[in-house]
Amino acid sequence: MTLFSFFRRPRQVHSADMAKERLQILLAHERSDRSSGPDYLPLLQKEILEVIKKYVQIDSEKVGVKLERGAEMSTLEVNIELPAAQAAKRNQAAQPARHAFAR
Amino acid sequence: MAKIIVVTSGKGGVGKTTSTAAIGAGLAMRGKKTVIIDFDVGLRNLDMIMGCERRVVFDFINVIQGDAKLKQALIKDRRLDNLSILPTSQTRDKDALTRDGVEKVLKELRDEYDYIICDSPAGIERGAHMAMYFADEAVVVTNPEVSSVRDSDRVLGLLSSKSRRAEKGEEPVKPHLLLTRYDPARVAKGEMMKVEDILEILSIPLLGIVPESPAVLKASNLGTPVTLDANSNAGKAYVDAVSRLMGEQIEVRVLPPERRGLFQRLLGRPA
Ligand SMILES: Nc1ncnc2c1ncn2[C@@H]1O[C@H](COP(=O)(O)OP(=O)(O)OP(=O)(O)O)[C@@H](O)[C@H]1O
Numbered sequence: 001m002t003l004f005s006f007f008r009r010p011r012q013v014h015s016a017d018m019a020k021e022r023l024q025i026l027l028a029h030e031r032s033d034r035s036s037g038p039d040y041l042p043l044l045q046k047e048i049l050e051v052i053k054k055y056v057q058i059d060s061e062k063v064g065v066k067l068e069r070g071a072e073m074s075t076l077e078v079n080i081e082l083p084a085a086q087a088a089k090r091n092q093a094a095q096p097a098r099h100a101f102a103r
Numbered sequence: 104m105a106k107i108i109v110v111t112s113g114k115g116g117v118g119k120t121t122s123t124a125a126i127g128a129g130l131a132m133r134g135k136k137t138v139i140i141d142f143d144v145g146l147r148n149l150d151m152i153m154g155c156e157r158r159v160v161f162d163f164i165n166v167i168q169g170d171a172k173l174k175q176a177l178i179k180d181r182r183l184d185n186l187s188i189l190p191t192s193q194t195r196d197k198d199a200l201t202r203d204g205v206e207k208v209l210k211e212l213r214d215e216y217d218y219i220i221c222d223s224p225a226g227i228e229r230g231a232h233m234a235m236y237f238a239d240e241a242v243v244v245t246n247p248e249v250s251s252v253r254d255s256d257r258v259l260g261l262l263s264s265k266s267r268r269a270e271k272g273e274e275p276v277k278p279h280l281l282l283t284r285y286d287p288a289r290v291a292k293g294e295m296m297k298v299e300d301i302l303e304i305l306s307i308p309l310l311g312i313v314p315e316s317p318a319v320l321k322a323s324n325l326g327t328p329v330t331l332d333a334n335s336n337a338g339k340a341y342v343d344a345v346s347r348l349m350g351e352q353i354e355v356r357v358l359p360p361e362r363r364g365l366f367q368r369l370l371g372r373p374a
Pocket residue numbers: 112114115116117118119120121122143223224225283284285313314315316317319320323337
């Protein structure tokens with residue numbers, strides 16, 4: 001909200017239309033979340049990380065997951081900070097051992 | 104056999120207790136034997152709204168726990184022969200509402216009454232769940248405001264997944280939208296969502312539109328269901344809603360809030 005929108009006449013804003021639009025977008029998502037089981041996001045994040053960890057060693061702390069819900073489409077943004085190239089190579093070599101350890 | 108109707112909303116303070124009392128009284132006025140039950144354990148209020156708070160001896164929880172007979176806890180309304188109230192406990196907590204206990208009480212009431220109206224507490228916790236679990240129909244009380252509409256949608260989801268009917272795979276609980284505290288003047292100015300918008304969002308049939316009305320506070324001061332105030336627009340709206348609940352097809356009318364205060368009239372706003 002800008003300073004100007006604060007001063008704009010309420011008549012022009014039609015806040016009721018904003019309310020309707022916001023509800024339509026939100027409820028469409030909440031309904032589909034409900035039918036696809038509660039809170040799949042944490043699990044999704046965990047599984048994405050597991051797949052990536054097969055190839056690159058990453059620090060779980062350095063992962064950001066953001067969800068932006070829109071009317072036409074939503075975006076799931078996964079930001080992963082990859083380690084420097086050298087470190088990645090070393091990890092590849094170490095991989096079999098890590099697997100054995102994990103078991 | 105009685106129809107069990109839950110009056111629910113998710114969001115607090117939207118008018119469930121007011122509506123339970125008004126609908127219960129309206130049904131009784133139409134000759135239907137009706138009992139209204141307070142499920143808001145710990146915050147009992149239906150007795151006050153009905154004006155029978157000083158006649159409460161035993162309550163719903165006493166009956167569930169076997170400390171009193173159902174007949175001893177039921178309070179007969181002094182104005183309407185067909186209406187009884189089952190008050191709740193003020194001292195217990197919601198854990199006292201066991202599913203088996205509630206079922207037993209409802210079973211006993213079912214043979215005696217035409218309608219059982221359950222006043223749900225706010226929220227979606229145990230009390231609200233118990234109030235809706237055995238329902239055949241649901242009156243979803245909604246204010247024309249974003250958080251209320253969102254919570255109504257949530258409650259509709261629960262009705263279609265967590266009710267007895269849903270769990271048994273029976274015909275789903277039949278939902279009705281009761282829009283309360285509606286102000287057509289604010290709708291006209293684009294400040295409040297209109298009834299069509301809310302119907303489009305929630306897509307359930309409309310039971311009625313109750314205007315924002317000073318008659319509601321007055322009725323609660325007196326301990327009288329607002330339906331008995333036949334001249335008030337809120338009273339009229341509830342009479343219409345009751346007719347629809349009984350399956351009659353009547354036209355929807357959007358009643359204005361009654362006369363504004365002197366101050367607003369001096370300002371020349373439309374009455
Ligand atoms: N149509 C209306 N016009 C004006 N005031 C109203 C209207 N309906 C309800 N109210 C007021 O709103 C307040 C809350 O009403 P009520 O107690 O019926 O809500 P509730 O949903 O049962 O609340 P809770 O969730 O706490 O049980 C009361 O003060 C009541 O007088």
